[in-house]
Amino acid sequence: MIDVDPSLVNWSRAQFAFTAMFHWIFVPLTLGLSVLCAFFELIYLKTGNEEWKRITRFWMTLFAINFACGIATGIILEFQFGTNWSNYSWMVGDIFAAPLAIEGLFAFFIEAGFFAVMFFGWNRVSKGFHCFSTCMVAVGSNLSAVWILIANAWMQNPVGMLFNADSARFEMNNFAEVVFNPVAIAKFTHTSSSCFVVGATFVIAVSCWYLIKKRHVDMARKSIVVASVFGLVSSFFVAFTGDESAYVIGQKQPMKLAAIEGLYKGERGAGLVVFGIVNDKKVAGDAQDAFLFEVTIPQALSVLANRELGSFVPGIDDLVYGNAEENIMGVNTKMEKGKLAVADLTAFKQAKKDKDADAAEEALARFNVNEEFLGYGYLDTPEEAVPPVSLVFNSFHLMVVVGTFLPLIFGAFLFFSLKGTLMEKRWLLPVGIFSSVLAMLAQQAGWVTAEVGRQPWAIQGLMPVKIATTNLSATAVQVSFTAFAVVFSLLLIAEVSIMLKAIAAGPEGHRK
Amino acid sequence: MKMIEMLVKVFTFFRDGFTQMTVGRTLWKIIFIKFFVMFAVLEVFFFPNYLETNFETDKQRGDYVLEQLTRTSATN
Incomplete structure (x- = not known):
């Protein structure tokens, strides 16, 4: 048994989730x-x-206001690494140092240089250079997101590293493998394109508000045309990269894919659930139905996960208890190997303490055999490896449903704008305003799918969250959570009111 | 000499930019308040770095984390 207070782990997770979701209100808008x-x-x-x-x-x-509102909201996440997740942050320090340092440099050079030209340079530099600076801010903002997503992707699929038992750290041994991690590529392309969609819906929402109020009509109509084209193209890219993302999850994190689809019993030619009501009482290994009601597309999940009709997609039961026929090792077997890894690591530590070099070397050699299963050694039951299926299923399907509607909304705005009848379609304008909320909701749902879907892992297969956390008292985390929530709620109110005032003032109200 | 002229130009560019700000003034105030709250209040009182605060060397930190990773094996 692990002697960590479960409420401490849950509070630490809740605090991190709350902070990350707060941060992610601003980031997509900045990128888009x-x-x-x-x-x-x-x-x-x-x-x-x-x-x-x-x-x-x-x-x-409006971009500047959002940027200023979002500035430093991510820093709290770094504070939390040091306070609540000290074991984890120590172990990944070497891996994350390079991507985060590069991200910092990108941010510094862009913000000190091109960002300044973008806002201070009107009529002071040539039109061409000013436009180039604006483009560089867009490129730089998106590229700086790459490095954060590379770090996140490494947690989902740890590659390009070795575990140093002496220092208890994962050390990078292949930078290219870390950077070109397939999860990172899928994550960046899907995330950035979905951020473009958020940016487009924001422009449409503000413009629709002006059209409803009959203010700045020409600007609003022009903005809608540009945003709907951009949004429509980005939406198709989101769908394309989403497909790639699902494929990568199927290959690298099959348990997450099984949870996303509520698939308990693996099958060949597995169907994709388009709509379903998850049976909350269902647990791994029992005979209950996974759904109270579901509509599926036959074969589609096999194609999504393996690019092959009729291929086998493992379900939660196959992954937890193993499936010899399909050559799938179960969590129960992995736990045995993981416990050997933990025992050998303990023996290594003791041998080092006793200054017995030979014993340490032997223990390390044994540890290396089962090193990849280390995290499983900390699980108490095989079922602990199953993420909360209902939450993951619902958040994923919410994201997909919204993602399906948004291109239709962009298409409608583009069609009626080009036809010159947008002002006659008054019903569409509130839809345009609401589309911004929907896009933001889809973003948050996407991250819930990605992060809750990989539970119980802080680092996939190597470190569960209960080992990653600092052994503090749950009360300490509750106090810091409350302090953070109060401060950030007040800041959010101030920041949103600045944004709303700027929108209400319109284009004449602002210069810099 | 050219270098100095360039530096003066850059300085003037930023100075004029900052002095002519309108919305930007409010945004900078928000940013400074946020940094103050984060680094002078939240980090100091609520989010101390556990390993930095409790251990002096990286060796001690590594040993502590290794202890955390292996403390469960006896009961497993």
């Missing part, structure tokens, strides 16, 4: 709106029409 600002300015550069300059400057102001 930065690219849209670049498009608006490119149109200005191409046409020389001052109206496009006015449009560009207005959206840049």
Whole structure:
């Protein structure tokens, strides 16, 4: 048994989740709106029409407000690593140092240089250089996200590293493997394109509000055309990268895919659940139905997971208890190997303490045999390896449903804009405003799927969250959680009110 | 000489930019308040770095984490 208070683990997780979700209110808008600002300015550069300059400057102001609101909200996550997740942050320090340092450098050079030109440089540098700076801010913002996502992807699929038993750290031995981790590539392309969709819905939402109020009509209509084209193209890219993301999950994190689809019994030619009501009482290994009701597309899950009709997709029961026929090792077997790894690591530590070099070497050699199962050695039961199926299933399907509707909304706005009848379709304008909420909801649901779906792991297969956490009192985490929640709620109110004031003031109200 | 001229230009660029800000002033205030709250309040009083605070050397930190990783094996 592990002597960590479960409520401590849950509070630490809740605090991290709350902070990350708060941070992720601002990040998608920064990434999406930065690219849209670049498009608006490119149109200005191409046409020389001052109206496009006015449009560009207005959206840049909202971009700046969002950027300022989002600044440093991620720093709290780093504080939490040091306070609540000290074992984890020590062990991954060597892996995360390089990507996070590169991200910091990117941010510094962009913010000190191109960002300044973007906001201070109107009429002071050439139009071309100004536009180039805006494009660089968009590129740089998105590239700095790459490094964070590489770090996240490593936790989902730890590659390019060795475990140093002396220092108790994972050490990077192949930078390229870490950077080109297939999970990282799928995660970045899917995340960034979905952020573009968020940016597009934001522009449409604000523009629709102006159209409802009959203010800044020309600017709003022009903005809607650009945003709906951008949103539509990005939506298709989201679908394409989402498919790749699901494939990678199927290959690298089959338990997550099984939870996403509520699949307990693996099968050949597995169907994809389009809609379903999960049976909350169902647990791994029992005979209950996984769903109270479901609609499936035959074969589609096999194609999604393996790119092959009729291929086998393992279910939760196969992964927990093993399936010899399909050559799948169960969690129960992995636990035995993991416990050997932990015992050998203990023997190594003792031998080092006793200054017995030979015994230490032998223990380390034995440890290396089962090293990849280390995390399983800390599980109490095989069923502990199963994430909360209902939450993962529902959040994934919420994301997909919203992701399916958004291209239709973009398409409708583009169609009626080009036809010149947008103002006659008054019913569409509130839909445009609501689309921004939907896109943000889909973003959050996507991250819930990704992060809850990999539970109980902090590092897939190597470190469960209950080992990653610092052995503090749950009360200490509750106090810091409350302090953080109060401070950030107040800041959020202040920041949202600045944004709303800027929108209410419109393009005439702001310069820098 | 050219280097100095360049530095002066950059300085003037930033100085004029900052002095002519409108919305930016409020945003900078928010940013500074946020940094103050985070680094002077939250980090100091609520989020101390556990390993930095309780151990002096990396060797001690590594030993502590190794202890955490192996403390369960006796009961498994």
